[in-house]
Amino acid sequence: MKFGIGGNKFRRAALEKAVKEVIERRAEQRTEDYSELLFQTEIDTCRGIVFATRVGNRQAAGIPFLFRSYTPFDDKSHQQRTAQADKPKNHLEGSKISLLKVALAATAAPLYFGSYRCTLSAAQMQASTRVPTARGTNISSARRTDSRPADGKSEYEFEDAGFSAINNPCVEVEREIIHHHDQEEPILVSIGTARPQPRDRRNHLVRVVRKAFTIAGDPEIAHKQMQTPGKEDRYFRFNDEEGIDIEMDDWRPRNTGRDTLNELENRFFRWLDRTEVRDELERCAKKLVALRQMRMETDRWERFALVRFFECRVNRCPKDRDNKWLDKEDFTNHLNRDHKPDDFEHSIDEVVKRSAREWEYRTPWDTPDTRHTGLTWIRAISNL
Numbered sequence: 001m002k003f004g005i006g007g008n009k010f011r012r013a014a015l016e017k018a019v020k021e022v023i024e025r026r027a028e029q030r031t032e033d034y035s036e037l038l039f040q041t042e043i044d045t046c047r048g049i050v051f052a053t054r055v056g057n058r059q060a061a062g063i064p065f066l067f068r069s070y071t072p073f074d075d076k077s078h079q080q081r082t083a084q085a086d087k088p089k090n091h092l093e094g095s096k097i098s099l100l101k102v103a104l105a106a107t108a109a110p111l112y113f114g115s116y117r118c119t120l121s122a123a124q125m126q127a128s129t130r131v132p133t134a135r136g137t138n139i140s141s142a143r144r145t146d147s148r149p150a151d152g153k154s155e156y157e158f159e160d161a162g163f164s165a166i167n168n169p170c171v172e173v174e175r176e177i178i179h180h181h182d183q184e185e186p187i188l189v190s191i192g193t194a195r196p197q198p199r200d201r202r203n204h205l206v207r208v209v210r211k212a213f214t215i216a217g218d219p220e221i222a223h224k225q226m227q228t229p230g231k232e233d234r235y236f237r238f239n240d241e242e243g244i245d246i247e248m249d250d251w252r253p254r255n256t257g258r259d260t261l262n263e264l265e266n267r268f269f270r271w272l273d274r275t276e277v278r279d280e281l282e283r284c285a286k287k288l289v290a291l292r293q294m295r296m297e298t299d300r301w302e303r304f305a306l307v308r309f310f311e312c313r314v315n316r317c318p319k320d321r322d323n324k325w326l327d328k329e330d331f332t333n334h335l336n337r338d339h340k341p342d343d344f345e346h347s348i349d350e351v352v353k354r355s356a357r358e359w360e361y362r363t364p365w366d367t368p369d370t371r372h373t374g375l376t377w378i379r380a381i382s383n384l
C-alpha cells in the first residue's frame with residue numbers, strides 16, 4: 001500500500017464513474033440523473049442496510065450511520081419502551097437517499113478516496129406501522145399511509161464504516177431488527193473477509209497508520225460481543241481467522257487481476273476444506289432452512305421471497321391505472337367486488353393464479369434497448 005503525503009491514493013472522480021457504471025448496468029429504471037435513483041427496496045421484500053461512519057461534525061464524529069432501503073418504523077409508545085442503549089442509530093433518517101450518495105458514503109475509505117461530503121434531508125421521518133414478520137402474520141395489516149414531509153436539508157460527511165468498529169455490523173443490525181420487530185430475535189450470519197491479524201514489519205509510518213485502522217475496524221470486537229450464551233443457534237460467523245494477506249487494492253496483473261483472484265479462490269477452498277468449517281456451515285444451513293420452512297407457511301412469504309404482486313388484466317377492469325395489488329386477499333376482494341362473474345373465463349382461484357407476477361433480477365446480458373423495461377415478467381400474461 002502506498003500513500004501520498006496529505007492526499008488520497010485514488011481520485012474520487014474515478015470511483016464515482018465506476019459507481020455510475022454499475023448503477024447504469026443494474027438499475028431497474030433508467031435515468032439521466034443518477035442522483036434520482038434511490039437506495040430503496042420494494043415494500044415487504046428483503047431489505048438492505050448500508051453503513052457509513054460520520055466524520056467532520058464534532059458531536060457526531062465516529063458514530064455509525066445507517067442507510068436504509070426501507071422506511072424506518074416510528075412509534076412513540078414503542079420508542080419509550082426501548083432503552084436508550086438499544087435504540088438503532090439515526091433511526092428516523094437514512095431512508096430514501098440517492099443510491100449514488102449511499103455508495104459514495106460507504107466507499108469513502110480514508111487514504112484511498114477520502115471522506116465524502118453530501119447533503120441529506122435532515123429528518124426524513126416517514127412514519128410507518130409495524131411490519132409484521134412474526135410467524136403467521138398477514139401482509140394486509142402492513143399498510144403504510146401515514147407520512148410526514150422531509151424537514152430541511154443538512155450537510156453530512158461520511159467515511160467508509162469498514163474503518164470503524166462497525167466493520168462487523170452485527171450488533172447494530174441485531175439492534176435494528178429487534179427494534180423493528182419487537183422481541184423477534186434474528187438469526188445472524190456474519191461473513192468475514194479473512195483479514196490477517198496485525199503483524200506488519202514494514203515501514204514505520206505505514207505500520208502506524210495501518211495499526212490504527214486495524215484496531216479501529218477490528219471485526220472481532222463485535223464478534224465477541226455477539227458470542228453470548230443462548231446465541232449459539234442464532235449467530236454464525238464464517239471467517240478465515242488465519243487471514244489472507246492481500247491488500248485491499250491488490251490486482252495482479254493490472255489488466256485482468258487473474259493472479260489475485262486465483263490466490264483468493266485457492267485460499268478460500270483451502271479454508272472450506274476444514275472439517276470444523278464444513279460442520280459449522282451445515283449447522284447454520286439447517287437453522288436457516290428450518291426458518292425458511294416456517295416462513296413459507298405464512299401469507300407473506302411469496303411477497304417477501306419472490307416480490308409477488310397481482311396485476312388485474314381481466315376484461316372491463318374499472319381499475320385501469322391502479323391495477324396492482326400486493327396482497328392476495330385484497331386482490332381476491334377486488335375480483336369479487338369490482339367485477340361481474342361473466343368478466344372471467346376461469347374460476348376466481350384460477351384468475352388469481354394467473355394474475356400473479358414476480359420480479360426477476362435483471363440479467364447482465366439484457367441489451368441496452370430492453371433496460372428501460374425494468375421488470376421482466378417470468379410468467380407470460382395469458383388470456384383471462
Ligand SMILES: [Zn+2]
Pocket residue numbers: 312313314316317318319323334335338339
Ligand atoms: Zn380488475
